[in-house]
Amino acid sequence: MTTAIHLNGAARYRPPWVPLLWCAPALLMITIWSVGPFVGTIALSFTDTSPLGMGGAFVGLDNYRSILQDPAFWSATGNSVLYAIIAVPLLVVLPLLLAQLVHTRLPGMGFFRSAYAAPIVASVVAVGLVWQNLLGEQGPVNTVLQRVGLIQQAVPFLSEGSLILLSAIALTVWRGLGWYLIFYLAALSNIPRELYEAAELDGAGPTRRFLTITVPGTRLTMLLVGLLAGIGSLRVFSEVYLLGGATGGPGGEARTLPFFIRDAALDPITGNAGYGAAASVALFALTAVFAVLAQRFGGERDA
Amino acid sequence: MSARIEQSPARPLLRRRRRRWSRTTPVRYALLLLVLVISVGPLLWQFLSSLKGSGEALFGRDATLFPQLPTFDAYVTIFRQIPMDAYLTNSAIVCALTIASQVVLPTAAGYMLSRRGWRGRRVTFTVLIVSMVVPFESIMVSLFLMTQELGLLDTLVGAWLPGAVSAMNVLIMRASFTAVPDEIEDAAFLDGASEWQRFTALFLPSSIGAMLVVVVNSFITAWDDFLWPLLVLRSESSFTVSLGLARLSASSFGFDPRVVMAGSIIAVVPVLVVFIVLQRWFHRGVAAGGVK
Numbered sequence: 001m002t003t004a005i006h007l008n009g010a011a012r013y014r015p016p017w018v019p020l021l022w023c024a025p026a027l028l029m030i031t032i033w034s035v036g037p038f039v040g041t042i043a044l045s046f047t048d049t050s051p052l053g054m055g056g057a058f059v060g061l062d063n064y065r066s067i068l069q070d071p072a073f074w075s076a077t078g079n080s081v082l083y084a085i086i087a088v089p090l091l092v093v094l095p096l097l098l099a100q101l102v103h104t105r106l107p108g109m110g111f112f113r114s115a116y117a118a119p120i121v122a123s124v125v126a127v128g129l130v131w132q133n134l135l136g137e138q139g140p141v142n143t144v145l146q147r148v149g150l151i152q153q154a155v156p157f158l159s160e161g162s163l164i165l166l167s168a169i170a171l172t173v174w175r176g177l178g179w180y181l182i183f184y185l186a187a188l189s190n191i192p193r194e195l196y197e198a199a200e201l202d203g204a205g206p207t208r209r210f211l212t213i214t215v216p217g218t219r220l221t222m223l224l225v226g227l228l229a230g231i232g233s234l235r236v237f238s239e240v241y242l243l244g245g246a247t248g249g250p251g252g253e254a255r256t257l258p259f260f261i262r263d264a265a266l267d268p269i270t271g272n273a274g275y276g277a278a279a280s281v282a283l284f285a286l287t288a289v290f291a292v293l294a295q296r297f298g299g300e301r302d303a
Numbered sequence: 304m305s306a307r308i309e310q311s312p313a314r315p316l317l318r319r320r321r322r323r324w325s326r327t328t329p330v331r332y333a334l335l336l337l338v339l340v341i342s343v344g345p346l347l348w349q350f351l352s353s354l355k356g357s358g359e360a361l362f363g364r365d366a367t368l369f370p371q372l373p374t375f376d377a378y379v380t381i382f383r384q385i386p387m388d389a390y391l392t393n394s395a396i397v398c399a400l401t402i403a404s405q406v407v408l409p410t411a412a413g414y415m416l417s418r419r420g421w422r423g424r425r426v427t428f429t430v431l432i433v434s435m436v437v438p439f440e441s442i443m444v445s446l447f448l449m450t451q452e453l454g455l456l457d458t459l460v461g462a463w464l465p466g467a468v469s470a471m472n473v474l475i476m477r478a479s480f481t482a483v484p485d486e487i488e489d490a491a492f493l494d495g496a497s498e499w500q501r502f503t504a505l506f507l508p509s510s511i512g513a514m515l516v517v518v519v520n521s522f523i524t525a526w527d528d529f530l531w532p533l534l535v536l537r538s539e540s541s542f543t544v545s546l547g548l549a550r551l552s553a554s555s556f557g558f559d560p561r562v563v564m565a566g567s568i569i570a571v572v573p574v575l576v577v578f579i580v581l582q583r584w585f586h587r588g589v590a591a592g593g594v595k
Contacts, residue, residue: 016421016422017422017423019415019418019421019422019423019424020415020421020422020423020427022411022412022414022415023411023412023415023416023423023427025408025411025412025468026408026409026411026412026468026473027412027427027430029404029408029467029468030430030431030434030468030469030470031430033446033464033465033467033468034433034434034437034442034465034470035430035433035434035437036445037442037445037446037449038433038434038437038441038442038445040442040445040448040449041441041442041444041445044444044445044448049448051447051448052451053448053451053452098338101331101334101335101338102335104331106328106331106332112335112338112339114582115339115342115343116338116339116342117578117585118342118343118346119342119346121523121571121574121575121578122346122567122570122571122574122575123526123527123529123544123545123570123571123574124527124529124545125527125529125544125545125546125548125549125567125570126545126548126567126568126570126571127345127346127567128549129349129548129549129552129563129564129566129567130345130346130348130349130567131345132552133349133352133361133362133560133563133564134345134348136362138362138363139362140348140362140366143362143363143364143366146364147364174341174342177338177342178342182586206327231438234438235438235439235440237440237529237530238529238530241529241533241549242549242552245553246553257440258440258443258530261440261441261443261444262443262530262534265444265447266444266447266534273444273447273448276444277444277445280440280441280442280443280444280445281441283438283440283441284437284438284441287438287441288436
């Protein structure tokens with residue numbers, strides 16, 4: 001049938017730039033608001049532009065040299081990396097276990113599945129405020145812990161740098177649980193039930209079945225979840241802002257890399273957009289390194 | 304997605320009975336309830352606390368879980384004390400703009416990308432992929448300077464533009480157009496349908512599902528957005544809900560915590576409604592968002 005070739009091919013477009021015209025609006029927007037600023041950020045990182053857009057003399061690699069000597073930059077980078085190191089394994093494993101738990105033909109599972117989505121339905125600011133209340137000195141978490149007798153004095157979840165960071169990680173994991181559950185449920189439904197039944201008949205226990213059927217069957221999803229959770233962790237800003245305040249904890253101790261970029265680049269008085277741009281390039285590089293590592297770690301390149 | 308999970312292959316009745324209830328079932332339910340308390344509990348606690356009157360303790364040892372005299376006072380107060388209605392309107396405007404641009408532009412681009420063999424197709428793909436690899440946080444400095452240059456600081460248009468079109472949605476739309484079988488298009492062509500007619504009568508109706516996914520995705524992303532509005536919106540009259548609430552809780556005026564709680568519950572409601580109405584598409588959207 002020649003019409004097929006005729007229809008979905010180049011010949012029918014006269015003039016030949018018609019298809020490009022259809023794509024142009026989306027393409028222009030993406031170029032202007034994403035690809036362009038990316039190139040712009042790299043260019044900016046070699047200058048000393050002020051956050052008001054003025055100045056902008058070429059300074060070569062100065063910005064890169066100074067961020068590498070800036071303890072605040074390293075503290076923020078360390079926090080972001082620590083964030084990923086703690087959050088990623090939890091976000092790869094916990095939703096899978098939860099999916100395994102929900103993925104049965106027992107009554108009420110539909111309800112549980114919907115209810116677990118609650119944390120992602122609520123916006124990050126809304127849940128951030130909830131957690132702010134939960135973890136306060138007088139909040140329910142401290143009250144319960146004190147009543148049970150686990151602690152004598154309230155734990156300063158929201159006023160000590162490393163505790164703010166851990167609280168923010170907990171918040172991220174809590175939200176991510178419902179999110180990645182959806183991924184794993186989709187993956188689990190693709191594993192034939194017969195595999196489990198055959199393994200059961202052969203005498204394999206639940207742990208064995210999990211390790212030999214579920215884990216290999218969801219490996220690609222685990223890789224994907226790991227990748228998304230990792231990149232998400234490196235991008236964290238709001239959680240720390242909401243739990244640790246606008247300064248990112250006392251003295252900015254709990255600041256993540258995006259937090260540092262915002263402060264360093266855009267503070268109207270002390271900011272230097274060029275300096276922040278250099279840190280932005282570092283953030284991009286970190287994301288890229290993480291993506292490559294995830295691919296390696298995942299084995300085959302079929303993701 | 305959830306519909307697929309519910310389906311189970313036909314199997315002997317006896318076998319099914321045996322699998323439904325077992326010795327581990329009570330343990331399973333106990334764990335499920337525990338996770339339920341962890342995931343819904345905090346939000347429920349916040350909601351219940353927001354209903355407490357000013358005489359009841361919110362925190363500390365005297366606080367109870369349920370309000371003794373439930374009242375909507377905090378919800379009235381929040382609209383009186385802060386311009387909550389302006390925040391809601393601003394969020395609605397940004398969301399509406401985002402949904403409109405995220406549906407229309409990616410649909411047009413996605414349609415053409417599902418057609419083969421035209422000049423510029425490969426370049427278009429390259430641009431899309433590059434934009435997906437770059438995290439927003441690493442270009443926000445440049446975006447801020449651009450927005451400032453254009454005089455769009457502190458405007459809702461400035462809050463909307465960087466998130467107006469995302470490459471992900473172009474790819475979602477492309478995938479749904481690609482799924483239309485060539486034979487059906489050929490048949491429509493033989494019946495004399497023009498390209499525009501084929502697009503409107505055949506391709507668009509078959510992609511409504513994908514469009515709903517895009518709608519849900521962009522609504523939630525725009526409603527949720529915090530960092531970018533924080534950078535560009537300056538005056539209270541242009542704040543979105545997220546921004547207004549964060550400022551409210553951080554303000555030194557010492558607002559009644561009940562009011563902040565009421566605010567965060569108000570912020571949840573619109574998304575909750577969308578979620579309940581479009582749950583199926585929400586789940587698909589999450590899964591599609593992962594196919595990067």
